[in-house]
Amino acid sequence: MVSSKVSNRYALSLISIALDKNMLDTVYNDVKLLIGAFNDSDELQRVIESPVVRPELKISILDEIFSGKIDKETTNFIHFIIEKRREEILYSAAEKFIELRNEHLGIVELVVKTAFELNDDQKAELKERFEKILNKKTILNFNVDNNLIGGFIAQVGDTVYDASMKHQLELLKKEFVQGGLSLN
Incomplete structure:
Protein backbone atom coordinates (compact mmCIF):
# COMPACT_ATOMS: atom_id res chain seq x y z
CA MET A 1 0.00 0.00 0.00
CA VAL A 2 2.80 2.41 0.91
CA SER A 3 4.65 1.52 -2.31
CA SER A 4 1.50 2.20 -4.28
CA LYS A 5 1.11 5.65 -2.75
CA VAL A 6 4.78 6.41 -3.32
CA SER A 7 4.72 5.24 -6.94
CA ASN A 8 1.58 7.34 -7.52
CA ARG A 9 3.37 10.43 -6.20
CA TYR A 10 6.38 9.83 -8.44
CA ALA A 11 4.13 9.20 -11.45
CA LEU A 12 2.21 12.41 -10.73
CA SER A 13 5.46 14.38 -10.60
CA LEU A 14 6.62 12.85 -13.89
CA ILE A 15 3.37 13.64 -15.67
CA SER A 16 3.47 17.15 -14.28
CA ILE A 17 6.99 17.64 -15.69
CA ALA A 18 5.96 16.10 -19.03
CA LEU A 19 2.92 18.37 -19.34
CA ASP A 20 4.81 21.50 -18.24
CA LYS A 21 7.54 20.88 -20.80
CA ASN A 22 5.10 19.75 -23.53
CA MET A 23 6.82 16.35 -23.69
CA LEU A 24 3.96 13.99 -22.88
CA ASP A 25 4.42 11.80 -25.97
CA THR A 26 8.22 11.72 -25.61
CA VAL A 27 8.09 10.69 -21.96
CA TYR A 28 5.31 8.17 -22.74
CA ASN A 29 7.50 6.49 -25.36
CA ASP A 30 10.45 6.50 -22.94
CA VAL A 31 8.39 4.91 -20.18
CA LYS A 32 7.09 2.25 -22.58
CA LEU A 33 10.72 1.42 -23.42
CA LEU A 34 11.56 1.13 -19.71
CA ILE A 35 8.58 -1.14 -19.03
CA GLY A 36 9.43 -3.21 -22.11
CA ALA A 37 13.02 -3.67 -20.92
CA PHE A 38 11.81 -4.82 -17.50
CA ASN A 39 9.25 -7.17 -19.07
CA ASP A 40 11.88 -8.63 -21.40
CA SER A 41 14.45 -9.19 -18.65
CA ASP A 42 13.60 -10.47 -15.20
CA GLU A 43 17.31 -10.23 -14.44
CA LEU A 44 17.35 -6.49 -15.18
CA GLN A 45 14.40 -5.91 -12.88
CA ARG A 46 16.02 -8.00 -10.11
CA VAL A 47 19.30 -6.06 -10.37
CA ILE A 48 17.59 -2.66 -10.36
CA GLU A 49 15.36 -3.56 -7.40
CA SER A 50 18.15 -5.26 -5.42
CA PRO A 51 19.16 -3.44 -2.23
CA VAL A 52 22.64 -5.03 -2.51
CA VAL A 53 23.56 -3.38 -5.82
CA ARG A 54 24.95 0.15 -5.44
CA PRO A 55 22.82 2.98 -6.89
CA GLU A 56 25.76 4.16 -9.03
CA LEU A 57 25.94 0.75 -10.71
CA LYS A 58 22.17 0.68 -11.31
CA ILE A 59 22.33 4.12 -12.92
CA SER A 60 25.29 3.03 -15.03
CA ILE A 61 23.48 -0.10 -16.21
CA LEU A 62 20.33 1.82 -17.18
CA ASP A 63 22.35 4.59 -18.85
CA GLU A 64 24.13 1.94 -20.92
CA ILE A 65 20.85 0.32 -21.97
CA PHE A 66 18.97 3.54 -22.75
CA SER A 67 21.81 5.75 -24.01
CA GLY A 68 20.48 7.80 -26.91
CA LYS A 69 17.08 6.09 -26.66
CA ILE A 70 15.29 8.13 -23.99
CA ASP A 71 15.06 11.84 -23.27
CA LYS A 72 17.13 13.60 -20.61
CA GLU A 73 14.02 14.41 -18.53
CA THR A 74 13.11 10.73 -18.29
CA THR A 75 16.72 9.83 -17.53
CA ASN A 76 16.78 12.42 -14.73
CA PHE A 77 13.55 10.98 -13.33
CA ILE A 78 14.99 7.44 -13.29
CA HIS A 79 18.21 8.69 -11.68
CA PHE A 80 16.23 10.57 -9.02
CA ILE A 81 14.23 7.47 -8.06
CA ILE A 82 17.39 5.38 -7.81
CA GLU A 83 19.28 8.05 -5.84
CA LYS A 84 16.39 8.20 -3.38
CA ARG A 85 16.66 4.38 -3.01
CA ARG A 86 13.11 3.86 -4.33
CA GLU A 87 14.07 1.47 -7.13
CA GLU A 88 11.40 -1.02 -6.11
CA ILE A 89 8.69 1.38 -7.29
CA LEU A 90 10.28 2.30 -10.64
CA TYR A 91 8.19 -0.20 -12.60
CA SER A 92 4.92 0.62 -10.83
CA ALA A 93 5.57 4.37 -11.16
CA ALA A 94 6.09 3.86 -14.90
CA GLU A 95 2.82 1.92 -15.19
CA LYS A 96 0.98 4.57 -13.17
CA PHE A 97 2.41 7.29 -15.45
CA ILE A 98 0.87 5.52 -18.43
CA GLU A 99 -2.48 5.31 -16.63
CA LEU A 100 -2.37 9.03 -15.79
CA ARG A 101 -1.35 9.94 -19.34
CA ASN A 102 -4.17 7.89 -20.82
CA GLU A 103 -6.65 9.39 -18.35
CA HIS A 104 -5.43 12.90 -19.25
CA LEU A 105 -5.96 12.19 -22.96
CA GLY A 106 -9.27 10.33 -22.48
Whole structure:
Protein backbone atom coordinates (compact mmCIF):
# COMPACT_ATOMS: atom_id res chain seq x y z
CA MET A 1 0.00 0.00 0.00
CA VAL A 2 2.80 2.41 0.91
CA SER A 3 4.65 1.52 -2.31
CA SER A 4 1.50 2.20 -4.28
CA LYS A 5 1.11 5.65 -2.75
CA VAL A 6 4.78 6.41 -3.32
CA SER A 7 4.72 5.24 -6.94
CA ASN A 8 1.58 7.34 -7.52
CA ARG A 9 3.37 10.43 -6.20
CA TYR A 10 6.38 9.83 -8.44
CA ALA A 11 4.13 9.20 -11.45
CA LEU A 12 2.21 12.41 -10.73
CA SER A 13 5.46 14.38 -10.60
CA LEU A 14 6.62 12.85 -13.89
CA ILE A 15 3.37 13.64 -15.67
CA SER A 16 3.47 17.15 -14.28
CA ILE A 17 6.99 17.64 -15.69
CA ALA A 18 5.96 16.10 -19.03
CA LEU A 19 2.92 18.37 -19.34
CA ASP A 20 4.81 21.50 -18.24
CA LYS A 21 7.54 20.88 -20.80
CA ASN A 22 5.10 19.75 -23.53
CA MET A 23 6.82 16.35 -23.69
CA LEU A 24 3.96 13.99 -22.88
CA ASP A 25 4.42 11.80 -25.97
CA THR A 26 8.22 11.72 -25.61
CA VAL A 27 8.09 10.69 -21.96
CA TYR A 28 5.31 8.17 -22.74
CA ASN A 29 7.50 6.49 -25.36
CA ASP A 30 10.45 6.50 -22.94
CA VAL A 31 8.39 4.91 -20.18
CA LYS A 32 7.09 2.25 -22.58
CA LEU A 33 10.72 1.42 -23.42
CA LEU A 34 11.56 1.13 -19.71
CA ILE A 35 8.58 -1.14 -19.03
CA GLY A 36 9.43 -3.21 -22.11
CA ALA A 37 13.02 -3.67 -20.92
CA PHE A 38 11.81 -4.82 -17.50
CA ASN A 39 9.25 -7.17 -19.07
CA ASP A 40 11.88 -8.63 -21.40
CA SER A 41 14.45 -9.19 -18.65
CA ASP A 42 13.60 -10.47 -15.20
CA GLU A 43 17.31 -10.23 -14.44
CA LEU A 44 17.35 -6.49 -15.18
CA GLN A 45 14.40 -5.91 -12.88
CA ARG A 46 16.02 -8.00 -10.11
CA VAL A 47 19.30 -6.06 -10.37
CA ILE A 48 17.59 -2.66 -10.36
CA GLU A 49 15.36 -3.56 -7.40
CA SER A 50 18.15 -5.26 -5.42
CA PRO A 51 19.16 -3.44 -2.23
CA VAL A 52 22.64 -5.03 -2.51
CA VAL A 53 23.56 -3.38 -5.82
CA ARG A 54 24.95 0.15 -5.44
CA PRO A 55 22.82 2.98 -6.89
CA GLU A 56 25.76 4.16 -9.03
CA LEU A 57 25.94 0.75 -10.71
CA LYS A 58 22.17 0.68 -11.31
CA ILE A 59 22.33 4.12 -12.92
CA SER A 60 25.29 3.03 -15.03
CA ILE A 61 23.48 -0.10 -16.21
CA LEU A 62 20.33 1.82 -17.18
CA ASP A 63 22.35 4.59 -18.85
CA GLU A 64 24.13 1.94 -20.92
CA ILE A 65 20.85 0.32 -21.97
CA PHE A 66 18.97 3.54 -22.75
CA SER A 67 21.81 5.75 -24.01
CA GLY A 68 20.48 7.80 -26.91
CA LYS A 69 17.08 6.09 -26.66
CA ILE A 70 15.29 8.13 -23.99
CA ASP A 71 15.06 11.84 -23.27
CA LYS A 72 17.13 13.60 -20.61
CA GLU A 73 14.02 14.41 -18.53
CA THR A 74 13.11 10.73 -18.29
CA THR A 75 16.72 9.83 -17.53
CA ASN A 76 16.78 12.42 -14.73
CA PHE A 77 13.55 10.98 -13.33
CA ILE A 78 14.99 7.44 -13.29
CA HIS A 79 18.21 8.69 -11.68
CA PHE A 80 16.23 10.57 -9.02
CA ILE A 81 14.23 7.47 -8.06
CA ILE A 82 17.39 5.38 -7.81
CA GLU A 83 19.28 8.05 -5.84
CA LYS A 84 16.39 8.20 -3.38
CA ARG A 85 16.66 4.38 -3.01
CA ARG A 86 13.11 3.86 -4.33
CA GLU A 87 14.07 1.47 -7.13
CA GLU A 88 11.40 -1.02 -6.11
CA ILE A 89 8.69 1.38 -7.29
CA LEU A 90 10.28 2.30 -10.64
CA TYR A 91 8.19 -0.20 -12.60
CA SER A 92 4.92 0.62 -10.83
CA ALA A 93 5.57 4.37 -11.16
CA ALA A 94 6.09 3.86 -14.90
CA GLU A 95 2.82 1.92 -15.19
CA LYS A 96 0.98 4.57 -13.17
CA PHE A 97 2.41 7.29 -15.45
CA ILE A 98 0.87 5.52 -18.43
CA GLU A 99 -2.48 5.31 -16.63
CA LEU A 100 -2.37 9.03 -15.79
CA ARG A 101 -1.35 9.94 -19.34
CA ASN A 102 -4.17 7.89 -20.82
CA GLU A 103 -6.65 9.39 -18.35
CA HIS A 104 -5.43 12.90 -19.25
CA LEU A 105 -5.96 12.19 -22.96
CA GLY A 106 -9.27 10.33 -22.48
CA ILE A 107 -7.82 7.01 -23.62
CA VAL A 108 -8.74 3.57 -22.30
CA GLU A 109 -6.28 0.71 -22.65
CA LEU A 110 -7.69 -2.80 -23.04
CA VAL A 111 -6.03 -6.20 -23.03
CA VAL A 112 -7.76 -8.46 -25.53
CA LYS A 113 -7.15 -12.22 -25.46
CA THR A 114 -8.17 -14.11 -28.58
CA ALA A 115 -8.11 -17.75 -29.61
CA PHE A 116 -6.02 -16.93 -32.69
CA GLU A 117 -4.25 -13.96 -34.27
CA LEU A 118 -6.74 -11.43 -35.64
CA ASN A 119 -6.19 -9.71 -38.97
CA ASP A 120 -6.04 -5.91 -39.20
CA ASP A 121 -9.70 -5.57 -40.23
CA GLN A 122 -10.87 -7.63 -37.24
CA LYS A 123 -8.68 -5.59 -34.88
CA ALA A 124 -10.02 -2.34 -36.32
CA GLU A 125 -13.61 -3.57 -35.95
CA LEU A 126 -13.06 -4.53 -32.30
CA LYS A 127 -11.39 -1.17 -31.64
CA GLU A 128 -14.33 0.66 -33.21
CA ARG A 129 -16.88 -1.34 -31.18
CA PHE A 130 -15.07 -0.71 -27.89
CA GLU A 131 -14.78 3.00 -28.65
CA LYS A 132 -18.57 3.10 -29.12
CA ILE A 133 -19.22 1.06 -25.95
CA LEU A 134 -16.81 3.04 -23.78
CA ASN A 135 -17.28 6.38 -25.53
CA LYS A 136 -13.50 6.94 -25.40
CA LYS A 137 -10.45 6.46 -27.56
CA THR A 138 -8.99 3.00 -27.05
CA ILE A 139 -5.67 1.24 -27.24
CA LEU A 140 -6.07 -2.50 -27.69
CA ASN A 141 -3.25 -4.85 -26.74
CA PHE A 142 -3.86 -8.23 -28.34
CA ASN A 143 -2.62 -11.56 -26.96
CA VAL A 144 -3.30 -15.03 -28.31
CA ASP A 145 -4.53 -17.39 -25.58
CA ASN A 146 -4.38 -21.03 -26.66
CA ASN A 147 -6.82 -21.97 -23.90
CA LEU A 148 -9.64 -20.14 -25.69
CA ILE A 149 -11.73 -22.17 -28.12
CA GLY A 150 -13.02 -19.11 -29.94
CA GLY A 151 -14.11 -15.54 -29.39
CA PHE A 152 -12.26 -13.11 -27.13
CA ILE A 153 -11.94 -11.80 -23.59
CA ALA A 154 -11.22 -8.09 -23.15
CA GLN A 155 -10.27 -6.42 -19.90
CA VAL A 156 -10.09 -2.76 -18.97
CA GLY A 157 -9.24 -2.16 -15.34
CA ASP A 158 -11.53 -4.38 -13.27
CA THR A 159 -14.12 -4.81 -16.03
CA VAL A 160 -14.06 -7.96 -18.17
CA TYR A 161 -15.93 -8.36 -21.46
CA ASP A 162 -16.16 -12.10 -22.00
CA ALA A 163 -17.20 -13.02 -25.53
CA SER A 164 -15.36 -16.32 -25.50
CA MET A 165 -16.92 -19.49 -26.85
CA LYS A 166 -16.59 -21.12 -23.42
CA HIS A 167 -18.54 -18.29 -21.76
CA GLN A 168 -21.23 -18.41 -24.44
CA LEU A 169 -21.63 -22.17 -23.91
CA GLU A 170 -21.87 -21.63 -20.12
CA LEU A 171 -24.63 -19.08 -20.67
CA LEU A 172 -26.47 -21.49 -22.95
CA LYS A 173 -26.15 -24.27 -20.35
CA LYS A 174 -27.51 -21.92 -17.68
CA GLU A 175 -30.52 -21.12 -19.86
CA PHE A 176 -31.24 -24.82 -20.34
CA VAL A 177 -30.98 -25.52 -16.62
CA GLN A 178 -33.20 -22.57 -15.70
CA GLY A 179 -35.70 -23.64 -18.32
CA GLY A 180 -35.96 -27.06 -16.70
CA LEU A 181 -34.28 -28.87 -19.57
CA SER A 182 -31.69 -31.51 -18.81
CA LEU A 183 -28.39 -31.69 -20.66
CA ASN A 184 -27.88 -35.37 -19.79
